[in-house]
Amino acid sequence: MPLFFDEYPRQTLIPDPKTMVIDRLLPGIDELLDRSWRYISVAKIGWGLPLLIENQQLRDRVKLYRDKGIDVSNGGTLLELASSKNKVGIALDHLLQSGFSTIEMSEGVIDIPRKEKKTIVEFARQNSMKLHIEVGRKNVGNQLSLDDTIDRVNSALDFDPDVVIIEGRETGKSVEIYDSEGHIKWDWVSKIMETFDSSKIMFEAPLEEQQAQLITRIGPSVNLGNISLHSVLPLQSQRMGFRGDTFGGHVSLEIITGSPAAKFVYHIIASHMSIDQGQISRISGLSRRTVQIAIDSLTSQEVIKVSNDPRDMRHHIYSVERIS
Amino acid sequence: MPLFFDEYPRQTLIPDPKTMVIDRLLPGIDELLDRSWRYISVAKIGWGLPLLIENQQLRDRVKLYRDKGIDVSNGGTLLELASSKNKVGIALDHLLQSGFSTIEMSEGVIDIPRKEKKTIVEFARQNSMKLHIEVGRKNVGNQLSLDDTIDRVNSALDFDPDVVIIEGRETGKSVEIYDSEGHIKWDWVSKIMETFDSSKIMFEAPLEEQQAQLITRIGPSVNLGNISLHSVLPLQSQRMGFRGDTFGGHVSLEIITGSPAAKFVYHIIASHMSIDQGQISRISGLSRRTVQIAIDSLTSQEVIKVSNDPRDMRHHIYSVERIS
Amino acid sequence: MPLFFDEYPRQTLIPDPKTMVIDRLLPGIDELLDRSWRYISVAKIGWGLPLLIENQQLRDRVKLYRDKGIDVSNGGTLLELASSKNKVGIALDHLLQSGFSTIEMSEGVIDIPRKEKKTIVEFARQNSMKLHIEVGRKNVGNQLSLDDTIDRVNSALDFDPDVVIIEGRETGKSVEIYDSEGHIKWDWVSKIMETFDSSKIMFEAPLEEQQAQLITRIGPSVNLGNISLHSVLPLQSQRMGFRGDTFGGHVSLEIITGSPAAKFVYHIIASHMSIDQGQISRISGLSRRTVQIAIDSLTSQEVIKVSNDPRDMRHHIYSVERIS
Numbered sequence: 001m002p003l004f005f006d007e008y009p010r011q012t013l014i015p016d017p018k019t020m021v022i023d024r025l026l027p028g029i030d031e032l033l034d035r036s037w038r039y040i041s042v043a044k045i046g047w048g049l050p051l052l053i054e055n056q057q058l059r060d061r062v063k064l065y066r067d068k069g070i071d072v073s074n075g076g077t078l079l080e081l082a083s084s085k086n087k088v089g090i091a092l093d094h095l096l097q098s099g100f101s102t103i104e105m106s107e108g109v110i111d112i113p114r115k116e117k118k119t120i121v122e123f124a125r126q127n128s129m130k131l132h133i134e135v136g137r138k139n140v141g142n143q144l145s146l147d148d149t150i151d152r153v154n155s156a157l158d159f160d161p162d163v164v165i166i167e168g169r170e171t172g173k174s175v176e177i178y179d180s181e182g183h184i185k186w187d188w189v190s191k192i193m194e195t196f197d198s199s200k201i202m203f204e205a206p207l208e209e210q211q212a213q214l215i216t217r218i219g220p221s222v223n224l225g226n227i228s229l230h231s232v233l234p235l236q237s238q239r240m241g242f243r244g245d246t247f248g249g250h251v252s253l254e255i256i257t258g259s260p261a262a263k264f265v266y267h268i269i270a271s272h273m274s275i276d277q278g279q280i281s282r283i284s285g286l287s288r289r290t291v292q293i294a295i296d297s298l299t300s301q302e303v304i305k306v307s308n309d310p311r312d313m314r315h316h317i318y319s320v321e322r323i324s
Numbered sequence: 325m326p327l328f329f330d331e332y333p334r335q336t337l338i339p340d341p342k343t344m345v346i347d348r349l350l351p352g353i354d355e356l357l358d359r360s361w362r363y364i365s366v367a368k369i370g371w372g373l374p375l376l377i378e379n380q381q382l383r384d385r386v387k388l389y390r391d392k393g394i395d396v397s398n399g400g401t402l403l404e405l406a407s408s409k410n411k412v413g414i415a416l417d418h419l420l421q422s423g424f425s426t427i428e429m430s431e432g433v434i435d436i437p438r439k440e441k442k443t444i445v446e447f448a449r450q451n452s453m454k455l456h457i458e459v460g461r462k463n464v465g466n467q468l469s470l471d472d473t474i475d476r477v478n479s480a481l482d483f484d485p486d487v488v489i490i491e492g493r494e495t496g497k498s499v500e501i502y503d504s505e506g507h508i509k510w511d512w513v514s515k516i517m518e519t520f521d522s523s524k525i526m527f528e529a530p531l532e533e534q535q536a537q538l539i540t541r542i543g544p545s546v547n548l549g550n551i552s553l554h555s556v557l558p559l560q561s562q563r564m565g566f567r568g569d570t571f572g573g574h575v576s577l578e579i580i581t582g583s584p585a586a587k588f589v590y591h592i593i594a595s596h597m598s599i600d601q602g603q604i605s606r607i608s609g610l611s612r613r614t615v616q617i618a619i620d621s622l623t624s625q626e627v628i629k630v631s632n633d634p635r636d637m638r639h640h641i642y643s644v645e646r647i648s
Numbered sequence: 649m650p651l652f653f654d655e656y657p658r659q660t661l662i663p664d665p666k667t668m669v670i671d672r673l674l675p676g677i678d679e680l681l682d683r684s685w686r687y688i689s690v691a692k693i694g695w696g697l698p699l700l701i702e703n704q705q706l707r708d709r710v711k712l713y714r715d716k717g718i719d720v721s722n723g724g725t726l727l728e729l730a731s732s733k734n735k736v737g738i739a740l741d742h743l744l745q746s747g748f749s750t751i752e753m754s755e756g757v758i759d760i761p762r763k764e765k766k767t768i769v770e771f772a773r774q775n776s777m778k779l780h781i782e783v784g785r786k787n788v789g790n791q792l793s794l795d796d797t798i799d800r801v802n803s804a805l806d807f808d809p810d811v812v813i814i815e816g817r818e819t820g821k822s823v824e825i826y827d828s829e830g831h832i833k834w835d836w837v838s839k840i841m842e843t844f845d846s847s848k849i850m851f852e853a854p855l856e857e858q859q860a861q862l863i864t865r866i867g868p869s870v871n872l873g874n875i876s877l878h879s880v881l882p883l884q885s886q887r888m889g890f891r892g893d894t895f896g897g898h899v900s901l902e903i904i905t906g907s908p909a910a911k912f913v914y915h916i917i918a919s920h921m922s923i924d925q926g927q928i929s930r931i932s933g934l935s936r937r938t939v940q941i942a943i944d945s946l947t948s949q950e951v952i953k954v955s956n957d958p959r960d961m962r963h964h965i966y967s968v969e970r971i972s
Contacts, residue, residue: 005375005418006411024878025683027676028351035349035377048890049881051653053683077892087654094653109892138892169892171857209495230348233373242372244401244462244493247433329699329742330735352675359673359701533819554672557697566696568725568757568786568817 013220013239018042018163018202020073020225021232022170023061025049030064032229037068039236042102042130044225046075050098062099072099076106076134079120083112092123106134107152108167121159132202133159136167140174146188149176150195157200166192168204168226182207184214186285193218194260211235212245217267220246258297261286265294266320269304274317276309337544337563342366342487342526344397344549345556346494347385349373354388356553361392363560366426366454368549370399374422386423396423400430400458403444407436416447430458431476432491445483456526457483460491464498470512473500474519481524490516492528492550506531508538510609517542518584535559536569541591582621585610589618593628593642600633600641661868661887666690666811666850668721668873669880670818671709673697678712680877685716687884690750690778692873694723698746710747720747724754724782727768731760740771754782756815769807780850781807784815788822794836797824798843805848814840816852816874830855832862834933841866842908859883860893865915868894906945909934913942914968917952922965924957 018041023029025045033040043065050058062072074095082091095103103124105117112120124131133156137143144152149166156164167176174180177188192201202223205211208231214222220239227235238246261284268280281291295318298304309315342365347353349369357364367389374382386396398419406415419427427448429441436444448455457480461467468476473490480488491500498504501512516525526547529535532555538546544563551559561567585608592604605615619642622628633639666689671677673693681688691713698706710720722743730739743751751772753765760768772779781804785791792800797814804812815824822828825836840849850871853859856879862870868887875883886894909932916928929939943966946952957963 006414025881026878027679031351035381039376047882048885048888051888051890052687052881052884057683077890081890090654230350233349233376234371236376237372240372240375242375242401242405244433247401247405330738355675359705363700554674557673557700558695560700561696564696564699566699566725566729 017221017239018223018225019227019232019235020044020165020202020204020223021227021229022046022206022225023049023229025053025061026229029061029229032232033064033068033070036232036236037070039232040065040068040070042071042073042132044073044075044104046077048075048078048081050074050078050094055098058098066099066101071101071130073102073104073130073132074100076104076108077138079103079105080108080110080112083116084110088116088119092120096123096127096129100129102130102132102162104132104134104165106136106165106167108134108136108138117159131159131161132163132165133161134165134167136176138167138169138175140180143175146191149188150191153192153196153201157196161200163200163202163223164196165202165204165225168206168210170206170226172204172206172210172226177203178210182210184210186217189214189218190260190264198222208234212238212243215239215246217264219263219267257301259294261290262294262297265291266298266303269298269318269320274307274319276315276317280318341545341563342547342549343551343556343559344368344489344526344528344547345551345553346370346530346549347373347553349377349385350553353385353553356556357388357392357394360556360560361394363556364389364392364394366395366397366456368397368399368428370401372399372402372405374398374402374418379422382422390423390425395425395454397426397428397454397456398424400428400432401462403427403429404432404434404436407440408434412440412443416444420447420451420453424453426454426456426486428456428458428489430460430489430491432458432460432462441483455483455485456487456489457485458489458491460500462491462493462499464504467499470515473512474515477516477520477525481520485524487526487547488520488524489526489528489549492530492534494530494550496528496530496534496550501527502534506534508534510541513538513542514584514588522546532558536562536567539563540569541588543587543591581625583618585614586618586621589615590622590627590644593622593644599643600639604642665869665887666871666873667875667880667883668692668813668850668852668871669875669877670694670854670873671697671877673701673709674877677709677877680880681712681716681718684880684884685718687880688713688718690719690721690780692721692723692752694725696723696726696729698722698726698742703746706746714747714749719749719778721750721752721778721780722748724752724756725786727751727753728756728758728760731764732758736764736767740768744771744775744777748777750778750780750810752780752782752813754784754813754815756782756784756786765807779807779809780811780813781809782813782815784824786815786817786823788828791823794839797836798839801840801844801849805844809848811850811871812844812848813850813852813873816854816858818854818874820852820854820858820874825851826858830858832858834865837862837866838908838912846870856882860886860891863887863894865912867911867915905949907942909938910942910945913939914946914951917946917966917968922955922967924963924965928966 019039020042021040023043023045065072079088079091082088103120105120121131135149135152135156153164168178169175172178173182177185179185202225203214204226205214205224206226211224215238237243241247264284265280268284269275277291281288304318304320306316306318309317343363344366345364347367347369389396403412403415406412427444429444445455459473459476459480477488492502493499496502497506501509503509526549527538528550529538529548530550535548539562562569588608589604592608593599601615605612628642628644630640630642633641667687668690669688671691671693713720727736727739730736751768753768769779783797783800783804801812816826817823820826821830825833827833850873851862852874853862853872854874859872863886885891912932913928916932917923925939929936947954952966952968954964954966957965
């Protein structure tokens with residue numbers, strides 16, 4: 001349930017999601033953080049931008065985030081570039097000295113030798129830095145299959161990272177879970193969410209429509225990355241259920257028990273004022289039988305309610321049971 | 325006619341259009357307003373953002389606008405959320421105390437009971453606040469028809485609002501006058517403009533191409549909403565006729581008399597250097613006969629001129645009569 | 649080769665490309681320039697924005713750029729508007745007095761009489777201002793052909809401008825080298841690059857994907873215009889080869905000798921980790937024979953290397969020879 005002007009504490013979601021912003025080094029960051037720092041977990045200064053500004057400017061930027069308790073991460077390509085130049089050690093030292101608190105390791109363009117990966121992971125551990133591992137290739141003509149993606153997430157988890165990031169680039173198109181129009185391939189998302197602990201997975205979701213849809217389907221606590229700094233407050237509003245797309249909020253997924261199908265159906269119902277079984281089946285792509293079993297489970301948990309369609313009393317419609 | 329460096333006062337359009345910006349609470353608003361305050365009528369702090377920042381931060385933000393004479397409005401979803409939680413009174417008090425000068429009421433997600441609508445309208449009146457009513461649903465799968473839209477605008481006008489806003493969301497796609505690509509459905513626009521007093525209607529038009537097209541067709545004084553703060557100056561430039569799309573400006577619609585078709589044809593001619601009757605017919609979707617009648621009317625008003633096409637002297641082309 | 653943390657001077661490309669930004673007069677420009685001034689050649693204050701703000705505000709804005717050694721240009725439409733109002737002299741004086749250091753002349757909407765063009769060019773020369781001439785029409789329904797474009801670039805070069813700009817508008821769609829989706833028409837680009845000295849041509853490329861592709865194909869020193877201020881650092885990162893699209897950087901085009909096809913093939917190879925002849929042929933649209941000749945030339949220059957595909961030893965793959 002979303003919280004309102006008279007409800008405190010207002011700014012809480014359980015579990016607390018990770019939101020990773022992407023920083024283009026635009027002006028006014030201090031003023032922006034004053035209003036939105038509590039909704040940002042980590043800022044990525046990617047794209048090789050650390051190589052383009054003066055060292056002191058980089059340190060000052062990183063410090064602004066760290067002073068608010070926000071982690072700061074490199075973009076993975078920087079270490080791939082370092083690897084290709086045999087300069088991983090130099091890069092890691094530079095990041096540490098500049099105040100970065102998180103190391104992102106990726107294989108978006110090249111493969112990093114296994115031994116070098118271990119060096120990177122150990123460097124992070126020895127220096128009490130967090131570890132993010134990104135899975136996915138940047139080249140749209142040379143993408144991983146879903147099975148390869150699952151395999152690589154598994155391999156990444158062997159390094160015990162704080163989170164595994166699914167590549168979305170800054171365009172949100174033609175990589176991993178996104179098709180060439182930026183639409184979400186839901187079979188990919190379902191498979192990934194079923195296979196792994198959701199708190200360990202972060203989807204890069206640069207477009208606001210992608211953010212809204214992932215929140216609607218997976219729930220408000222989904223970890224999201226590559227968020228533009230100008231989207232931080234609108235995104236948090238989506239998470240809280242204050243906007244049209246996610247109106248009325250969500251019961252925390254934590255309290256819904258049962259199959260993934262039940263959780264999926266719950267979130268479809270929660271994102272509509274009222275909906276019938278045929279619509280749920282069409283939107284979810286689940287069979288009517290699976291939808292029926294999910295509805296029975298949700299009804300017995302008393303998190304949804306059934307009523308008669310006022311326009312056709314033989315017809316059932318479903319809505320979320322608002323919990324006071 | 326647009327005004328130039330040596331023409332004063334430069335910043336005037338008659339009638340004065342309403343421009344409603346949407347505020348994401350980004351940094352630098354004071355500097356931005358120093359340059360562009362005179363082109364903004366009202367700022368909407370929507371999306372539930374007032375629920376995400378500290379009360380003092382909200383009051384400070386609102387005050388920056390009010391000190392420049394700019395109205396500040398909530399987003400309608402906030403009151404829908406309040407209604408669903410039985411907290412409309414709390415929400416209205418909070419907005420008033422925070423300095424808001426305009427109340428926006430909408431039914432984008434849920435229907436608000438008629439009695440509650442009256443409460444909202446009376447609250448605005450008693451506190452000398454302006455009233456905006458938004459028409460249109462946010463859910464792209466559950467849109468109003470054109471006839472429903474007309475009906476709802478009529479119902480909204482019964483409350484005597486300062487303006488009725490036609491929903492465009494922040495995407496400008498798949499709602500009301502926009503198709504799924506963000507193209508404008510001109511039959512909707514024509515019907516709305518024919519039916520209502522244009523000074524009472526505001527189109528949300530978040531994309532700059534939509535703004536350019538609405539100005540070209542309806543005229544520079546069309547009320548536009550959901551304008552990004554970074555579009556304020558470019559939009560005003562369109563209104564003044566300083567850009568490619570609207571080059572050379574417009575005779576104020578006020579001085580064109582005759583049918584809506586005549587005004588429409590005038591603006592098509594005004595947005596081209598020269599154009600023939602077939603092109604006008606194709607662009608407007610009006611029959612050749614209607615176009616001919618409109619041209620006769622405009623010629624007799626001496627606001628357009630007819631010349632022979634230099635490439636084919638039997639062929640007439642039309643252009644705007646520049647008034648000194 | 650891109651330069652890394654320990655390589656100095658870091659911020660150098662030879663030849664030094666021109667990057668023209670488009671300024672919407674957004675806040676925070678002084679802070680932004682502190683970090684990125686060295687990557688901006690010229691700022692265009694277009695769209696008639698100089699007509700919308702106070703003279704002192706305009707002078708202050710221009711001075712911020714000039715103090716960093718960045719040129720400031722008008723948008724061409726302003727002089728077209730002046731021409732249509734017989735006020736070119738007034739406009740030029742106003743620009744000079746406001747501190748502009750570059751005059752942009754265009755025929756995007758109307759044709760400027762030849763005598764007036766000479767006046768403009770002479771004014772620029774007499775006042776030691778730079779001269780930019782833009783080629784291309786703004787109206788998407790009335791575009792130049794490729795041959796017309798070539799003719800007009802030729803005519804523009806007769807005035808000895810600092811650069812000829814190929815129109816891209818701020819949308820990057822449906823004008824000159826862009827189709828209605830914003831994809832690049834490579835036959836246009838190839839023809840333009842073959843016909844003219846590339847240092848004299850600037851492509852307006854407002855979308856970041858367009859920038860990445862032009863850099864990948866033409867090389868890091870391509871002159872680019874209509875760059876959003878928030879794209880300056882990401883663009884420079886592309887030029888330096890720090891991002892996924894342009895990973896690993898480029899040998900300066902200057903040192904590649906031979907046919908345009910050889911340079912084109914070199915840049916395709918440089919933008920992939922490794923690639924075979926069939927792929928090069930498909931991407932470039934060049935015949936296999938032309939590709940083979942180009943490869944022979946590049947191999948003999950020792951700027952690419954040939955190896956056997958580890959998965960099929962009878963198969964050759966090509967990659968860039970990294971120069972230490």
